[in-house]
Amino acid sequence: xxxxxxxxxxxxxxxxxxxxxxxxxxxxxxxxxxxxxxxxxxxxxxxxxxxxxxxxxxxxxxxxxxxxxxxxxxxxxxxxxxxxxxxxxxxxxxxxxxxxxxxxxxxxxxxxxxxxxxxxxxxxxxxxxxxxxxxxxxxxxxxxxxxxxxxxxxxxxxxxxxxxxxxxxxxxxxxxxxxxxxxxxxxxxxxxxxxxxxxxxxxxxxxxxxxxxxxxxxxxxxxxxxxxxxxxxxxxxxxxxxxxxxxxxxxxxxxxxxxxxxxxxxxxxxxxxxxxxxxxxxxxxxxxxxxxxxxxxxxxxxxxxxxxxxxxxxxxxxxxxxxxxx
Numbered sequence: 404x405x406x407x408x409x410x411x412x413x414x415x416x417x418x419x420x421x422x423x424x425x426x427x428x429x430x431x432x433x434x435x436x437x438x439x440x441x442x443x444x445x446x447x448x449x450x451x452x453x454x455x456x457x458x459x460x461x462x463x464x465x466x467x468x469x470x471x472x473x474x475x476x477x478x479x480x481x482x483x484x485x486x487x488x489x490x491x492x493x494x495x496x497x498x499x500x501x502x503x504x505x506x507x508x509x510x511x512x513x514x515x516x517x518x519x520x521x522x523x524x525x526x527x528x529x530x531x532x533x534x535x536x537x538x539x540x541x542x543x544x545x546x547x548x549x550x551x552x553x554x555x556x557x558x559x560x561x562x563x564x565x566x567x568x569x570x571x572x573x574x575x576x577x578x579x580x581x582x583x584x585x586x587x588x589x590x591x592x593x594x595x596x597x598x599x600x601x602x603x604x605x606x607x608x609x610x611x612x613x614x615x616x617x618x619x620x621x622x623x624x625x626x627x628x629x630x631x632x633x634x635x636x637x638x639x640x641x642x643x644x645x646x647x648x649x650x651x652x653x654x655x656x657x658x659x660x661x662x663x664x665x666x667x668x669x670x671x672x673x674x675x676x677x678x679x680x681x682x683x684x685x686x687x688x689x690x691x692x693x694x695x696x697x698x699x700x701x702x703x704x705x706x707x708x709x710x711x712x713x714x715x716x717x718x719x720x721x722x723x724x725x726x727x728x729x
Contacts (some may be wrong), residue, residue: 407452415445420477421491422470423462425724431500434683435615442607448726457717458529458724460542460602463704464713465490471603477576484549487619490532492542493603495525497614498595499621504561506625507589511596511625512557514587514617515638516631516683518600519654520671522645523664524691525613527602527700533713538598538699539649541645542602546584554600554639555585557632564589586642596621600642604626605700606718607727616691622682648703650694668695 405416405425415428427449429441449456469490471481481488492644499508517562538544551571558564563662568580575582580591586600598617604610632657641655645664672688672695679685698706708716 404696405452408645409448409451410514412445412448415441416449418474419491420471420474420480420488422472424491424493425449432614435611435618435687438614439607439687442610442726446607446725448727450725455721456724456728457720458603458605458727459704459720460493460526460540461490461531461545461698461709463528463530463716463720464533466532479582483575489549490545492546494542494546494599495601495603495610495613497598497601497617498577498593499591499598499618500595501589504589504591507591507594507596508558508561508564509628510621510624510666512710513588513629514596514598514620515554515557515635516629516633517617517620517671518554518598519638519641519652520664520667521598521601521613521617522642523648523650523652523654523697524616524668524694525604525609526646526649527600527604527622527704529701529704530708530713530716535675535705535708538647539652539699540602540646543600543646549584552584553586554635554642556587556635561589561714601671602700605703605723606690607695609700612687612690612694612724615679615682616675616686618671619679619684619688620680621673622678623675625677631657649699667697 408416411616417426420425429438430612432438432441446456447545469488501510520544522540527618528542529535529538531541544646571583572580587598588595601613609717637655640641644652645654652664654667656662656667672691679688704716707719
């Protein structure tokens with residue numbers, strides 16, 4: 404199918420380990436509007452190439468064993484994950500460019516503290532194999548069974564990150580750090596910090612808004628380091644609560660306090676709004692405000708399913724996803 408893509412977009416689409424899944428990638432974008440335009444273009448090219456798009460963290464009704472792609476990069480993944488590879492998990496990955504390696508480490512450390520909120524905002528996979536899982540993000544629960552899918556530790560500096568990555572590469576028997584699928588990780592080859600622990604959003608506007616939020620969070624950390632220093636174990640639990648309950652979760656604020664996810668979200672938006680405006684993402688954050696008011700993707704999926712059943716939900720997801728190609 405990728406061979407059918409218009410040549411102008413072929414370098415921005417790739418196969419994934421599952422045959423039913425493709426990855427659409429924007430180019431380097433300076434602001435949320437650029438990301439939004441590129442996402443729309445890539446979805447349009449995918450439709451023109453014959454793909455039927457479905458933007459959800461998991462396919463809500465896919466009971467069959469998934470077919471895997473025959474590609475050299477994925478062979479060690481198949482060997483390691485064997486029967487864990489049942490259904491394609493569809494994540495949203497956001498890269499933010501960094502000025503130097505030490506800044507990347509500091510920003511990656513800080514963004515770990517925002518993963519629970521990002522999870523609560525983006526949870527978009529309540530159904531798996533035709534059933535309501537009770538989770539806001541069944542994708543998060545699915546990939547938690549994979550090796551090297553986790554919230555990383557806090558790193559002292561870039562040298563420590565490299566030492567840990569080298570040991571993990573040796574232990575896993577993989578080629579390089581790109582097989583370390585932490586939910587937030589420095590990406591030295593690209594000069595970025597990559598945030599990975601989120602469900603893909605059905606609407607293109609939601610994906611661009613999350614990117615704008617992460618960009619603003621990173622900019623704020625560079626200028627005003629927060630140094631929250633919360634324990635990884637506590638952050639992991641808050642992260643799970645977000646994946647379980649979505650916007651109904653209570654999220655960790657400091658070492659002794661948790662607050663409702665919408666309250667944490669509004670505080671965070673207030674804190675990053677000046678940075679988002681400066682970076683051209685202020686308007687995009689309006690979509691985050693809508694999610695806080697009206698619910699996340701999991702909430703929307705459940706409302707549609709209640710009205711129209713599984714067939715109606717699948718049709719709705721396809722319409723909403725493909726609307727972004729207009």
